[in-house]
Amino acid sequence: MPLLDVQDLRVDLPVEAGTLHAVRGIDLSVERGEMLCLVGESGCGKSMTSLALMGLLPRRARLSAGRLDFDGESLTALSERRRGQLRGRRMAMIFQEPMTALNPAYTLGNQLCEAFLRHRLGNRRQARERAIELLERVGISAAAERLAQYPHQLSGGLRQRVMIAMALMCDPDLIIADEPTTALDVTIQAQILRLLRDLQQELGTAVIFITHDLGVVARIADRVAVMYAGEVIETAPTQALYANPSHPYTRGLLSCIPAPGKTPPGSRLQAIPGVVPSLVGEVEGCAFRNRCPLVREGQVDAARCERTPELRQLAGAHQARCHYAEHRAATRVVQPELSP
Amino acid sequence: MNALSSPGALADQAGAPTGTETDGDIDTMPALELCALSKRYTLGGGLFKRGRALQAVSEVSLAIPRGQVMGLVGESGCGKSTLAKMLLGLVTPSAGEVRVDGRPLGDAGQKALARHIQPIFQDPYSSLNPRKRVAAIVELPLRVHGIGTPRERARRVAETLDLVGLPQRAATQFPGQLSGGQRQRVAIARALIMRPDIVICDEPTSALDVSVQAQILNLLLDLKQEFGLTYLFISHDLAVVEHLVDRVAVMYLGRIVEEGSREQIFAAPRHPYTQALLASALTPEPGLGVPDIGLGDVMPDPSNPPSGCAFHPRCPKAQARCRETRPALMAETTGVSRAACHFASA
Ligand SMILES: Nc1ncnc2c1ncn2[C@@H]1O[C@H](COP(=O)(O)OP(=O)(O)OP(=O)(O)O)[C@@H](O)[C@H]1O
Ligand SMILES: Nc1ncnc2c1ncn2[C@@H]1O[C@H](COP(=O)(O)OP(=O)(O)OP(=O)(O)O)[C@@H](O)[C@H]1O
Ligand code: SF4
Ligand code: SF4
Ligand SMILES: [Mg+2]
Ligand SMILES: [Mg+2]
Numbered sequence A: 001m002p003l004l005d006v007q008d009l010r011v012d013l014p015v016e017a018g019t020l021h022a023v024r025g026i027d028l029s030v031e032r033g034e035m036l037c038l039v040g041e042s043g044c045g046k047s048m049t050s051l052a053l054m055g056l057l058p059r060r061a062r063l064s065a066g067r068l069d070f071d072g073e074s075l076t077a078l079s080e081r082r083r084g085q086l087r088g089r090r091m092a093m094i095f096q097e098p099m100t101a102l103n104p105a106y107t108l109g110n111q112l113c114e115a116f117l118r119h120r121l122g123n124r125r126q127a128r129e130r131a132i133e134l135l136e137r138v139g140i141s142a143a144a145e146r147l148a149q150y151p152h153q154l155s156g157g158l159r160q161r162v163m164i165a166m167a168l169m170c171d172p173d174l175i176i177a178d179e180p181t182t183a184l185d186v187t188i189q190a191q192i193l194r195l196l197r198d199l200q201q202e203l204g205t206a207v208i209f210i211t212h213d214l215g216v217v218a219r220i221a222d223r224v225a226v227m228y229a230g231e232v233i234e235t236a237p238t239q240a241l242y243a244n245p246s247h248p249y250t251r252g253l254l255s256c257i258p259a260p261g262k263t264p265p266g267s268r269l270q271a272i273p274g275v276v277p278s279l280v281g282e283v284e285g286c287a288f289r290n291r292c293p294l295v296r297e298g299q300v301d302a303a304r305c306e307r308t309p310e311l312r313q314l315a316g317a318h319q320a321r322c323h324y325a326e327h328r329a330a331t332r333v334v335q336p337e338l339s340p
Numbered sequence B: 001m002n003a004l005s006s007p008g009a010l011a012d013q014a015g016a017p018t019g020t021e022t023d024g025d026i027d028t029m030p031a032l033e034l035c036a037l038s039k040r041y042t043l044g045g046g047l048f049k050r051g052r053a054l055q056a057v058s059e060v061s062l063a064i065p066r067g068q069v070m071g072l073v074g075e076s077g078c079g080k081s082t083l084a085k086m087l088l089g090l091v092t093p094s095a096g097e098v099r100v101d102g103r104p105l106g107d108a109g110q111k112a113l114a115r116h117i118q119p120i121f122q123d124p125y126s127s128l129n130p131r132k133r134v135a136a137i138v139e140l141p142l143r144v145h146g147i148g149t150p151r152e153r154a155r156r157v158a159e160t161l162d163l164v165g166l167p168q169r170a171a172t173q174f175p176g177q178l179s180g181g182q183r184q185r186v187a188i189a190r191a192l193i194m195r196p197d198i199v200i201c202d203e204p205t206s207a208l209d210v211s212v213q214a215q216i217l218n219l220l221l222d223l224k225q226e227f228g229l230t231y232l233f234i235s236h237d238l239a240v241v242e243h244l245v246d247r248v249a250v251m252y253l254g255r256i257v258e259e260g261s262r263e264q265i266f267a268a269p270r271h272p273y274t275q276a277l278l279a280s281a282l283t284p285e286p287g288l289g290v291p292d293i294g295l296g297d298v299m300p301d302p303s304n305p306p307s308g309c310a311f312h313p314r315c316p317k318a319q320a321r322c323r324e325t326r327p328a329l330m331a332e333t334t335g336v337s338r339a340a341c342h343f344a345s346a
Helices: A048-054 A080-086 A108-118 A122-138 A154-166 A188-202 A214-220 A238-243 A248-256 A325-332 B081-085 B105-116 B134-146 B150-163 B170-173 B180-192 B210-227 B238-244 B262-267 B274-280 B320-324
Strands: A006-017 A018-030 A035-040 A062-064 A067-070 A091-094 A176-177 A204-209 A223-228 A229-238 B034-045 B052-064 B069-074 B095-100 B117-120 B198-202 B229-236 B247-252 B255-262
Touching: A018 A048, A018 A204, A018 B170, A018 B180, A018 B274, A035 A188, A035 A214, A048 A062, A048 A091, A048 A108, A048 A176, A048 A204, A048 A214, A048 B081, A048 B105, A080 B150, A091 A154, A091 B150, A108 A122, A108 A154, A122 A154, A154 A188, A188 A204, A188 B274, A204 A214, A214 A238, A223 A238, A223 A248, A229 A238, A229 A248, B034 B081, B052 B081, B052 B095, B052 B247, B052 B255, B069 B081, B069 B238, B081 B198, B081 B229, B117 B134, B117 B180, B134 B180, B150 B170, B150 B180, B170 B210, B180 B210, B210 B238, B229 B238, B247 B262, B247 B274, B255 B274
Parallel strands: A035 A204, A035 A223, A091 A176, A176 A204, B069 B229, B069 B247, B117 B198, B198 B229
Antiparallel strands: A006 A018, A006 A062, A006 A067, A223 A229, B034 B052, B034 B095, B247 B255
């Protein structure tokens, strides 16, 4: 049984112009000890998905799910109080922006120990010792002194490391990390990623890791889910995804990043032209079709792409939401036509 | 003379922004020169307590030739943004000097400074006023500097939106109605409307997804070509730095520890910290895992930096001498690269 089992998760947000369908029917499952990376365009619903899993959606948001099970228990059936007991104790979140999660009025020591004490995992001295140990593990010097400091006295990188230590305090089963290393330099990033991987192996923690950085994904993920416009459009074991990206959007993402040694410095980088369709109201057909190179270059039957594609099983555990996911090899060699 | 506040300035500046009033060997003079620039902050400190000093930037000297891109990389908290803010006049240096076209910034005055040097910051969400329309946001620097008539300013806004690839209808929209990439384009348009010579980019694409990042990098390269702009480009993404820059400066705890051409730094880094940095970069190759670069896990405290070479507690090559004497930033024999290490590889 997977630790987290989600089927047909939907999040709607009322906005001025109607209803924004921020998450449109996502299936996700995460095993114990698994690292799942979630990638995709800004605004595609990654953060909304993680907030839905944590039970931290904005109050106006409406959630529905065919299934939303954590360790065999349905989260949708839980009272707000039980949900709160899970949060921090068995599921922890590391936020994109640490300042929104740290309280400026309390010392780091107070904030680090709070959940540990609230969930009665030990006494004050034990909480303090664990806090110091974890601060050291995330690379913070003079850890004991730091406990008396306030969040504003730390640089952004230090704050993010404190957030990571805080998420680990209660030894949770699931950590959701929303771009935890985006603001850090690569040596500290490598150190924190190794720490997360070590803990995962030591303690069997499952991690959902959200990032834009396809280098990070390649190095840490067991499995990747690529999101576009509120849906998962491709999911596969990491090796398979990089070796054989099957959705045109995934291929687009992978070709946008400069590859040292391959992309000549200063040359033009590929981008994915066009913008995501509005998610206010229903999206008809494939959400990517207004930007899809296969459609633009006339390589596929555009009429077919007006019908919404299902997430289809390809080889192994590889799934893609495209009518033409198998047509990759054939279409790759076709040169785009130049307009006269 | 101060042509900036006269209405005619608009016409003067319509061409490439490289022309200045100074004549002579402008081409050999660096566009931007940092001379032993330092910044010290005082931490804590209260009624009965003396504050502790934090040396955020120490004696940084750098020269960026006109039309070139200087990349600036280094550990989180090593002083990159502080350096950028000093160049923009947002933070006053404790010591040292910034020269633009050979002239000290202090002389030029705040307004002239803003005309020469413009910033593009990391966060396109918080750096734009959410209650102003895009046209007003982009026009603001012209108004502040009293440049042009309303009609001329409107024309220049339209031109600049065009230049950064924003549709004209964006002019009447609010930042909240734009995508992340479009907002960063607005920030770039606001920086470019002053026709600066020098653009300071502090992590301009780290909040954006890779497709938008590609568009913004293409735009920055186009503008460099077209207008001969000079950039200081701060980023944690080494692949992006390698793609964009001509030279690279590497900082550690407030000091430049290595500086060299893109080719040299990426192919043959000389300083152990640069070597560690490059070894930590995660290329999109599955299966390779996250390397352990052996720097140890505990970062130095910037308010209490290590003696000698500040990198010595983490340096795999450290010797007794490194604890005692700080290595100077020295050019190697050919003089094209500098490194601050007693044992820098040749
Ligand atoms: N409080 C809110 N009210 C209304 N709409 C919102 C709210 N928060 C987010 N949205 C919208 O919901 C959609 C999904 O946003 P989400 O934050 O999940 O994106 P994301 O994938 O995390 O993007 P990023 O990579 O930029 O963090 C977006 O269209 C966003 O504009
Ligand atoms: N206003 C301030 N008062 C006191 N200390 C400061 C202030 N601003 C920055 N610092 C400190 O100066 C040092 C350099 O900070 P700076 O923001 O320049 O780092 P950075 O290299 O830009 O880091 P990052 O990569 O995380 O953005 C840090 O130790 C920081 O805590
Ligand atoms: S279904 Fe059609 S439009 Fe959508 S990604 Fe596949 S080929 Fe492109
Ligand atoms: S001077 Fe010594 S400690 Fe510093 S980088 Fe060189 S070898 Fe390492
Ligand atoms: Mg997000
Ligand atoms: Mg910074």
